[in-house]
Amino acid sequence: MKKSVLITGCSSGIGYYCAMELHHLGYQVFATARKQQDVETLLEKGLDAYQLDLNDEKSIDSALESILTKTNQSLDALFNNGAFGQPGAVEDLTLKAIREQFETNVFGTLHLTNKVIKVMRKQGYGRIIQNSSVLGFVAIPYRGAYTASKFALEALTDTLRLELSDTKIHFSLIEPGPIISKFRENAFVKFQNNIAIETSAHKNKYVRMIQHFSKKEGPAVPFTLGPEAVLNALVHALEAKSPKVRYYVTFPTYLFAYLKRLLPFKFMDKVLAKV
Numbered sequence: 001m002k003k004s005v006l007i008t009g010c011s012s013g014i015g016y017y018c019a020m021e022l023h024h025l026g027y028q029v030f031a032t033a034r035k036q037q038d039v040e041t042l043l044e045k046g047l048d049a050y051q052l053d054l055n056d057e058k059s060i061d062s063a064l065e066s067i068l069t070k071t072n073q074s075l076d077a078l079f080n081n082g083a084f085g086q087p088g089a090v091e092d093l094t095l096k097a098i099r100e101q102f103e104t105n106v107f108g109t110l111h112l113t114n115k116v117i118k119v120m121r122k123q124g125y126g127r128i129i130q131n132s133s134v135l136g137f138v139a140i141p142y143r144g145a146y147t148a149s150k151f152a153l154e155a156l157t158d159t160l161r162l163e164l165s166d167t168k169i170h171f172s173l174i175e176p177g178p179i180i181s182k183f184r185e186n187a188f189v190k191f192q193n194n195i196a197i198e199t200s201a202h203k204n205k206y207v208r209m210i211q212h213f214s215k216k217e218g219p220a221v222p223f224t225l226g227p228e229a230v231l232n233a234l235v236h237a238l239e240a241k242s243p244k245v246r247y248y249v250t251f252p253t254y255l256f257a258y259l260k261r262l263l264p265f266k267f268m269d270k271v272l273a274k275v
Ligand SMILES: NC(=O)c1ccc[n+]([C@@H]2O[C@H](COP(=O)([O-])OP(=O)(O)OC[C@H]3O[C@@H](n4cnc5c(N)ncnc54)[C@H](OP(=O)(O)O)[C@@H]3O)[C@@H](O)[C@H]2O)c1
Pocket: 008, 009, 010, 011, 012, 013, 014, 015, 033, 034, 035, 052, 053, 054, 055, 080, 081, 082, 083, 084, 104, 131, 132, 133, 134, 175, 176, 177, 178, 179, 180, 181, 182, 183, 184, 186
């Protein structure tokens, strides 16, 4: 029997890559995307695709209902991948911008997760895999909204794991560092749309950030890997008899996890302030 996997955020990057590769590996993939035009593209690529906007409860409910109709109300795994980053200094974030960040990365994701847990409880097993981030356990400047959302996702996942420890539903967190995708491009749009650069006390830093992220040649961040690095962790989380609680992906994730355990807070701050 093919294992069924629902993936969010398949229009680009990690979600798209993992959906295609799992499909080729023989999984029954339910690829979802926020925009209908991306759903059409996924269908053209041979995937079973559905519209699912994490900011819209009705769209989440309706996509899940259609998928469960196809699987006779079962689902082996959920890969919560869809998310975005809202850059900008914390003091420059409007409540609207930070609410939007949480609506997608936390609330919509939790709504889908809780609905899927009900299905998995009935069938007696399942795997829920969260695409978190190295920024799910360390905070760096100008990424406060995103970091807060990923810390929240990690906390909810750690809690769920404890609360469902008497079931055969496994929870894993994948924590990638920099991965080639549209993430930075999409984050840059959010930055330009939602941060008042000209009037900010951080204007000079923003100008340098804009120059850095506008440069075309090479990856903007060292140690960037392709999305296959995440796929490897995902396949392990789907297949291993005892999946890991956390999967570190990329050198920066290993490094920061190590430094966080080793360094005193103030020393760690000095390192993170330079990132
Ligand atoms: N790339 C990295 O360096 C990196 C590092 C650590 C963690 N991650 C995590 O990896 C995951 C995938 O990101 P990526 O790197 O592949 O970036 P990406 O190419 O920007 O993909 C993000 C996906 O999330 C979707 N999404 C955004 N808002 C959504 C919503 N309201 N409802 C449903 N889907 C929504 C996007 O859809 P649209 O095209 O419609 O916006 C897109 O399909 C995210 O959870 C991200 O936090 C990425």
